[in-house]
Each structure stands twice: as structure tokens, then as C-alpha cells.
Amino acid sequence: MKKIIFTAIFVCLSTLSMAQAKKPTLMVVPSDVWCNLNNYMSEFDNQGVTEKYPNYDLALQSDPDLLLVVSKIGEMMAERGFPLKDLASTLKSLKQQTAEESVTSSKSGDMIAESPLDQLNKIAKADIIIQMTWSINKTGPKKSITFNLQGLDAYTNKQIAASSGTGAPSFASEIPVLLEESVLSHIDQFNSQLQGHFDDLFTNGREVSLLCKRWSGSDMDFESEVGDDELGVLIEDWVADNTVKGRFSTSEYSENKLSFDQVRIPLYNESGRAIDTRRWANGLRKYLKKEYQIEAKLSTKGLGKAIITLGEK
Amino acid sequence: MKKLLLIALIAIIPAIAGAGTDKRKTKKANKETTEWRYELEAQATGQQGTKVIKVWSYSKKPSVARNQAPKNAIHGIIFKGAPGIREQRIAPVLALVKNPKMAEEKADFFTAFFADGGDFMKYVSVTDVANDVVKLDRKTYKVGVTVTVQYDALRKALEQEGVVRSLGSGF
Secondary structure (H helix, E strand, C coil): CHHHHHHHHHHHHHHHHHCCCCCCCEEEEECHHHHHHCCCEEEEEECCEEEEEECHHHHHHHCHHHHHHHHHHHHHHHHCCCCCECHHHHHHHHHHHHHHHHHCECCCCCECCCCHHHHHCCCCCCCEEEEEEEEEEEECCEEEEEEEEEEEECCCCCEEEEEEEECCCECCCCHHHHHHHHHHHHHHHHHHHHHHHHHHHHHHCEEEEEEEEECCCCCCCCCCEECCEEHHHHHHHHHHHCCHHHCCEEEEECCCEEEEEEEEECCECCCCCECCHHHHHHHHHHHHHHHHCCCEEEEEECCCEEEEEECCC | CHHHHHHHHHHHHHHHHHHHHHHHHHHHHHHHHHCCCEEEEEEEECCCCCEEEEEEEEECCHHHHHHHHHHHHHHHHHHCCECCECCCCECCECCCCCCCCHHHHCHHHHHHHCCCCCHHHHHEEEEEEEEEEEECCCCCEEEEEEEEECHHHHHHHHHHCCCCCCCCCCC
16 A cells, blocks of 8 residues: 555656756846947957957946845846846856866776857857846936837847836936846846746747758758658758647758748757757657657757757767 | 604614615616726826726715725726826736626626725725715716726736636746
């Protein structure tokens, strides 16, 4: 009897744990426009062209108003059960990781393996970026704040939630007070749209993108005849069969590249287990290997983008 | 002795009748709440977790309309939302429930919640009972009362009851 109860509890618990979709991470960052307006930009020489990029470190170390807004948004999102990834801590931990890796070696003197891709991916990232911009308006002695909050899906690059507007002008209130008021008056609208996005995600699946490429040494391309059709068409068919309501769009189709956007993948597989883009695209990799003996390398960018490269691992 | 009894009766009857009339008016006001006969307008961004709104309620007696204001405020915040004021740059307050059928689906919960002296009282406090009384016709008054709603606490309570989905639910 005890065994039966124990087994039942175990099954229930494992079903519950499997039924949870992967939670996207959210991070608040100041927008490029705000960084530029407040001179928190760094420059680098890109083959003779000077380019600017936002220096979040400098902004976080120098601007108390920025810290206030970031922490206020974080506080309110945590209250809604969605704690944010902290930009400052992420930047710090990235620096520490780089420093540690540079001095770590094995007993035989080997360094930590890191491909150029790993180095490129070492940036502060999250699945949804909450980008904010504000500017202070002055009309005589009156001050007001124009506030803009945008939720950007980091991999589809779509704006999934937003709230913006200008607050009531004030003679007496200090800027931090006006900023706090702006956050308070915009966060509900923002969260409501974010909720709409999540609801859509549960109904129509997670929107991701899939990119298929080939190594230059590969003797297969996407126009090669495999079985009874072109390899590209077969991949397209697999995508159609494995998306929610067959939803996706082919944005690029050439002999070297296949690109699928607005691919709606299910949140769970047939056994009720939560899947992400990597797991889903791994199905395509396995399909190519099993059905057509084509070796492919699978890589991902966070939760939202899978890249399959044909030819070898 | 008879005279005394008669005087006592004469004194008591109007009081009883008055109480009965008030009860009827409150009942009517409750009915009007469920029939959306009230108006809300956002007044200001309150302290964190709160919303300051003005409620306009209708009744034959201004006192009944005033007493009904907290209930109307909570009812409105849950189902209707409150429009902002563009000229004063006041942001609107969004309704907590987006599913229009939720009132029917959770009828038992809402009946208990909105009963006189029910749980809705936990989430509202009257901030200002200014003399905003408009006589619309011979029998109807429109009364404006400013209230503060504990918006976040109310949302959490509704999340616990399964009326509202939390942002992180499903993950």
C-alpha cells in the first residue's frame, strides 16, 4: 500500500514539474537613445568608421536616477511574481567569469576551451529586454517626464509590450519623485500587454526562428534532391508538421540558406515535457540523421533562435 | 396610558418605515452596481500599489449613493477600469478582469465578496467626501466620492481565487 501511495505521489510530482513551461528571463536596460543623450556611450573603430555603443557599466555607476528606475521596475515585477535579471549583477558576473577563465588552467597547462562563438555570446542577455527611455521636459518652472517602456523579444526582435506617455507637469516635485510616478503609472499597462503576450504564447505556441545553413565543405545543399524532393522542401515539411497549427513563414530559401520566422513551437512535447527551441530543433537534427543520414550541428541563441548547420558537427 | 402608547407608536412607525426605505434604496443601489450604473475616473497616481479614483454613484438619497461608492469603486476596478484624464495627463486604470464572462463563472465568489460589509471593504478607503452632489431630476442624485483602492492587494486576492491569472502563471 505504501509503495502505491509513494509511486502515485512521485508520478504526480514529476507530471507537475514537467508541465511547467520554461520561464523567459527579463532584464531592464536603458535604451541606446537614453545612453546617447546622457553621454554614456563608448566608441570603437570599425574598419575606419567610428561606431558608438552604450556603456551600461558607466551609466549604472554614474546615474542614480537610472538605478532608481531599474530597481523600481524590478521591485514591481518581482511583486508580480516575475523577478528580473539584474543588469549590473550580470555585467559584474560576466567580468568575473572572464577574469577567472583567463587564469584557469588544467594540471597539464590547458586553458578553458572557448570558440569565437562562445566569446561573442558572452554578453548580458535575457529573453525579454525591457528597454526604457525618459526625458525631462521643462516649461518655465514646470517639469514633466516623458517615459517610454518597451518590452522587446530578444530573438524575434518584436515589440511585445509597451507603455509610454508624459506625466503631469509639476512645480515642486523632484526628478526622482516624477520618475517613480512615471514607473507606477506605466507598469500596469506594460504588464497587461506582457500578460497578453504570455497568453498568446500558451495558446499559439512560442514564437521562435530557425536558421538552416551549410558548411562550405558540405556536399549537400538545400536544393539537393534527397528522397523524392529537394532537401529544403523536406525541411519545410518537417517544420510544418512540428509547429502549432502549422504556423511559420519561410523568409529565405536558397541553396545555402533556409530561414524560418514566426515559427510557433509547442510548449510541451507529446509526453508533456516542456521543450525549448533547442529541444525542438534537435528533433529536426535527429530527423535529418535518421531519415537521410545527414549530419548537422545544432546551436542556439537563448530560448528563441536555433541554427542548424549541415555537413558536420 | 393609551395616549402614551399611541404617541410611542406614532414616533416608532416613521423610524421603522424610514429604515425600510433605506434598506430598499440600498438594495436598489446594489442592483445598480451590478448593472454598471456608476462612473469611475482616475484621479491621480497613488502610492505604490494603490489607485486614487473618483466614483460617481446614483440614488434617490445622496447618503445611499455615498455609502455605495466603495462597492462601486471595487466593482469598477475589477470589471470596467477607469479612464484617465488626457488634459491632466492622468493614466487610465486597467480593469483587473479581462474575461467578460468571469462575473458569471465566479458568481458565488462575487456574491459573497460584494455582500454588504463583504471582503471588498478590505481594499478600499474613502479619501475625500467632498460635496460633489448633482441633482439630476426630482428623484435622482449623482454623488462623487474619491476613494483609494489597494489595487495590488486586490489583484493578489483575485489571483488566489483564480479570478485573475498571475503574470508568471503557467511558467
